[in-house]
Amino acid sequence: MKEKSIIKFENFSFRYDSANEFILKNINLEINKNELVILAGPTGCGKSTLLRSIIGLIPHMHGGEYKGRVIVDQLVVNDVKITDLAKKAGFVFQNPENQIFMFSIERDIVFGLENLGTSRTIMKERVDSILSLLKIEHLATKAPHELSDGEKQKAALAGILAMQPKILILDEPTSLLDPKTAIDFINIVNDLRKKIGMTIVIVEHRLDLVVGIADKLIILSNGKIIENNNPKQVLHYSNQLIPEIGIPVISRLYRNLAKSNYDFDNVIVTVKDMVKEMRRKKFND
């Protein structure tokens, strides 16, 4: 039987040693292969803990009370070594300075590959193709401190992508970037997902950047999943949308108009959708 899901949480709960309360409570969740999934929720709701549980930082680095199971590409996280998981899932941190540390970007990219025992020929190929893919060939010999925030973010991504993970986890990857650079970054990883097949889990506060391309929007609140569905469904029909979630302006407008008995034929996520819908209604002709 072919397994559809690549990440699976089964009755999963976790409490950090230092805390009295469980930060994640009885999570049941399946993420399918090659999906792009957005994880949202107020600060302190357990988003980072959920991400750490996928790559095995929990329970292997952060101790605590662990209940249930997390299965990543058929490996039970609790039963395998963190290095086995590293081959499956790559993690790009919120702050790229926590991630890139070698004296040149090229060296930084091969660092992970060397640890996985990759041959020199393959390493060379991988580095070249990643640099050209992200259009950062000119950064190869630069030191991390010579890079702008946007370049650092791409360099951190390059180091992870070189290992060709099946799963890519991005924790607020665009928080330091200006709007255009942020969109470029999101488009690059999404194109790559389509080209080589990759599952992406992303924590992103600027939902307007990602709702148009995501398969699912998961909302966490107080350690529980309160929504898990197609972003259009969640943004437009959910009664659970807590005020802390930054719903894109256009979606809020749609909800407002729909509430005042304005008929829409389609669900609207982007300005383009709204314009199409208005034109169909011969708006302002």
Added chain:
Amino acid sequence: MIEFKNVNYIHVNGIQALKEINLSIKPKTINALVGSNGTGKTTLARHINGLLKPTSGNVLVFGKNTKKISVASLSKRIGMVFQNSNHQLFADTVKNEILFGLNNFETDSQIKKNRFEWALNFFDLKKYENTSPLKLSGGEKKRLCIASVLAWNPEVLILDEPTVGQDQVQKEKMLKFISNLNKQGKTIIIISHDLEFLWPLKPNTIVMAKGRIKKTGKMTDIFSDDELLNQTCLMRPQLLDLWMKLNIKEEPPGDITEATDAIRRINGS
């Protein structure tokens, strides 16, 4: 009230961060400073309260040249909230953090007491009065930074990326108090990438690119200019984008309520 005249600034490492800046900021206005990463926005803001002095050219604040007055005397009238709260907070308790600036700039003990109480309550920090600032969440730290600065009642408030790490509820609160402070006569200068946040404030907008000012004007005019947006890594706020694509001639709406009303009116429903 704030004038930049042919200002150039060269960092110690030889990089020129500001190039031929000419700028005039009027009293009691809300101003937004926008542009891509590393384009000189923060450097420009630091010239206003005298933390940095021009390599050439002059900055005049309240008619005085910043080269000739102390940062302390400027700070009393110009409050600056830094992007990274950790660079600003240093006291052992929330109470002492707020009192620090107040003690330096205010002598009347009754006024001091009133303003302290106001800052503590207005920013929902009363329950943390005796807590260490380091134990607060990112959003709470930011509120404390703003509270400490507003406590001494400066005439100008500079906010550097105030919405980073804030959720939607906190952003809306911030929008309200910025607009209220402005109505009370304060001059506000906001540096931000968060254009959707700035849009309802209808600020005078200053666009920077590579150390230069590319354009200044109303947000609607600036963000109608496709070429400028491309050059400066900016994106059009969604409501303006919608208005332009639908070719609606009337003034674009400031918020969702205004947009809903306008659409219903135009559509005759």
